[in-house]
Amino acid sequence: MKRITLLGATGSIGLRTLELVSSFPEELAIAGLAARGSNVELVADLCRKYAPDAVALLDVDALDRLARILPRPRPELLAGADGLVALAREVDAQVVVSALVGGAGLLPTMAAIQAGRTMALANKETLVMAGSLMTAAARSRGVALLPVDSEHSAIFQCLVGHNRADVHRILLTGSGGPFREWPRERFATITVEDALKHPTWKMGAKITIDSATLMNKGLEIIEARWLFDVRPEQVQVVVHPQSIVHSMVEYIDGAVIAQLGVADMGIPILYALTYPERRPTPAARLDLTRIGTLTFEPPDPVRFPALRLARAALEQGGVAPVVLNAANELAVAAFLERRIGFDEIADTIERALDRVPPADLCSIEQCVAVDADVRREVGRSLEARATGTAR
Ligand code: NAD
Ligand code: MG
Numbered sequence: 391m392k393r394i395t396l397l398g399a400t401g402s403i404g405l406r407t408l409e410l411v412s413s414f415p416e417e418l419a420i421a422g423l424a425a426r427g428s429n430v431e432l433v434a435d436l437c438r439k440y441a442p443d444a445v446a447l448l449d450v451d452a453l454d455r456l457a458r459i460l461p462r463p464r465p466e467l468l469a470g471a472d473g474l475v476a477l478a479r480e481v482d483a484q485v486v487v488s489a490l491v492g493g494a495g496l497l498p499t500m501a502a503i504q505a506g507r508t509m510a511l512a513n514k515e516t517l518v519m520a521g522s523l524m525t526a527a528a529r530s531r532g533v534a535l536l537p538v539d540s541e542h543s544a545i546f547q548c549l550v551g552h553n554r555a556d557v558h559r560i561l562l563t564g565s566g567g568p569f570r571e572w573p574r575e576r577f578a579t580i581t582v583e584d585a586l587k588h589p590t591w592k593m594g595a596k597i598t599i600d601s602a603t604l605m606n607k608g609l610e611i612i613e614a615r616w617l618f619d620v621r622p623e624q625v626q627v628v629v630h631p632q633s634i635v636h637s638m639v640e641y642i643d644g645a646v647i648a649q650l651g652v653a654d655m656g657i658p659i660l661y662a663l664t665y666p667e668r669r670p671t672p673a674a675r676l677d678l679t680r681i682g683t684l685t686f687e688p689p690d691p692v693r694f695p696a697l698r699l700a701r702a703a704l705e706q707g708g709v710a711p712v713v714l715n716a717a718n719e720l721a722v723a724a725f726l727e728r729r730i731g732f733d734e735i736a737d738t739i740e741r742a743l744d745r746v747p748p749a750d751l752c753s754i755e756q757c758v759a760v761d762a763d764v765r766r767e768v769g770r771s772l773e774a775r776a777t778g779t780a781r
Contacts, residue, residue, distance in 0.1 A: 392663065395422035395481050395507070397474065397498050398489035400432050402594045403512045403538065403655060407487050408440065410660050413671070418663060422481035423465075424474050424490070424498065427452030434459045444468060446477035448494070471497065478502040485663065487538070488513040491596050492719050493761050496520060500754055503527045503535075510662035512538035514613045518715045520757045521616030535617060536662040541610055542617055543658030544636035544649035549618065552641065559624040560614055561638040561646070564607040565590045566629040566689070574693050580732035582725065590633035590653045599722045600696075603735050604689060608700025609718075612711055615704060622704045627697060629687045634676065652676050695736040703743060708750045709760045710743060716764035717742035724772045734775075742768050 394411065398404045404425070411418040420440040425433055427449030433456055437445060446468035447453040453469045468477050471494075478486055478498040486502035487510040488495055495513035500520070503509060504527055511517065517524060528535050537543045541562055549557070568587050569580065585602040586595065593601070600606035611625045628638075636658075638648040651657050652674045660671055691698055696718075703714035721738035724730045730738065742764055751757060 391419050392417060392485060393419050393421040393483045394663070395424075395478060395483040395486045395502070396420060396489065397424045397478060397487065397495060397502075398491065398513070399423040399436055400425040400429055401489055401491060402592065403487070403489035403659065406655050407489065407659050407663075408436065410656060410663065410671075411440065414669065417669075421483040422446070422477045424477050426494075427456075430455045430459065437465055441465075444477055444481045446473040448474065474498040475501045478507075479505045484508060485510055487659075487662075488516065489538070491515070491594055493519060493715060496754070496757065496761075500524065500527060503531060503533050506531045506533055509533060509535050510538050510659070511535050511617075512659075514539055514609050515715050515719070517616050518609050518612045519712045519761065520751070520754060521612065521711070522751060523754055523757065525616050525619075534665075536665055537613075537617055538655075538658050538662050539610065539613060540653075540655060540658045541637040542613060543661055545614060545618060545639055547649045547661070548637070548639040548647040552639075552647075554619070556641050556643075557618075557620065557624070558640045558642045558644075559626055560618065560620060561626055561628050561640060562607065562610055562614060563628050563630040563633075563635050563637050563686075564604070564610075564689075565601070565633045566631055566687075567602045567604060569602060569693070570629065570631060572693075577693065577733055578731060582728060585725070585732060589631065591655075593655075595726060596719070596722055599725060599735075600718070603696045603732070604694040605696035605700065605718055605722075605735075605739075607689070608696045609715070611697075611700055612704050622701060627689050629689050630684065632681060632684055634678075634681060634684055650676060650678075696739070699736060699739050699743065706748055708748055709746065709756075710748065712751065712757055712760045713742050713746045713764050714739060716761045717768045720765055720768045720772060729772060729776050738768060738772065741771070 420442045422444045423442045424446040427447035444466040450469045479501040486507045488499045489512040495516045633653040640646045703710040717739040721735040
């Protein structure tokens with residue numbers, strides 16, 4: 391029996407993971423669950439269904455409500471950011487699925503790595519923020535970082551059985567998002583509803599907006615750099631609207647290995663849970679004769695500046711990716727709350743990157759401090775814009 395702690399249980403990745411646990415009851419079990427706590431009824435249902443040993447909710451009041459709803463004996467209940475860290479570190483589990491969204495995942499993910507637990511990593515923002523520290527911690531504890539992100543799962547699968555030194559480059563595919571064919575002039579009119587309509591994947595709101603700006607692909611370049619230890623220029627983004635080829639690896643002899651499949655996160659999640667083995671799933675099957683045509687094109691750097699910003703942050707290194715990520719999280723939240731326009735997301739990030747002087751990233755404590763500073767600064771400047779006192 392593989393015992394799993396699931397960080398971000400109520401989200402898109404979390405619920406898909408739980409469906410898979412239900413499909414393999416002899417093999418997979420839930421040890422711990424964590425979420426923000428915005429939907430206590432859902433967490434209570436998950437507790438009844440999966441009987442975890444412990445549950446952590448960020449929201450303390452939500453945890454009190456959960457305590458009142460759940461019949462005894464009930465799981466151990468942990469509150470707040472410290473509760474999430476304690477859950478990741480202390481609950482006895484072989485695998486921790488890191489599927490919180492954003493920087494909130496940083497400390498629990500690091501805690502799980504330091505506790506020596508195999509990581510199934512969906513929470514790409516944490517690798518963007520602290521890739522050097524996380525991969526170093528994983529190396530020193532002998533912990534595997536198994537990618538859940540579909541592109542990185544694809545790359546991981548394309549690397550199996552090959553010599554890493556023979557990798558020429560990684561071809562990171564992306565659908566291009568809902569605005570792939572929109573002319574530049576229409577970008578100022580983009581609404582939240584337009585941006586939430588992803589052409590091929592159903593995901594949480596933050597990553598869906600990131601997919602519309604292409605910042606998701608930018609974050610994934612940084613994620614690939616750390617997961618696969620490649621140089622930034624070895625990662626090339628290829629727009630592939632059908633989302634069938636999930637990524638490719640090109641070797642020094644010119645051979646290109648690709649991983650294909652239907653757009654269903656169940657496939658990469660299950661691979662991370664059962665790695666190095668595979669299991670049969672009832673997931674939809676790929677029928678290439680029905681799809682007929684697969685197309686590929688370069689991304690447009692003018693309409694999608696996020697890619698350039700992510701590359702610049704990666705190349706600068708140190709704290710720059712922390713700044714990129716924090717500013718992006720705040721800008722995306724402001725866009726979702728209709729406080730700024732779609733175009734202003736990238737502007738907000740660029741200003742934040744310009745403002746913070748370059749510095750090395752030496753510790754998780756420093757990462758947390760820089761992240762908090764940037765959030766305060768960017769929050770203030772977004773506030774000022776909203777009230778019309780912007781510079
Ligand atoms: P989501 O918004 O659907 O779910 C997020 C989960 O995190 C929820 O359980 C929520 O309760 C919890 N959460 C959010 N903020 C929190 C906080 N401050 N403290 C504690 N818990 C908090 O997100 P998602 O789409 O499932 O994405 C999760 C992660 O996986 C993201 O990093 C995303 O980039 C990555 N990812 C998602 C997909 C996908 O198909 N959804 C694909 C690839 C990668
Ligand atoms: Mg992805």
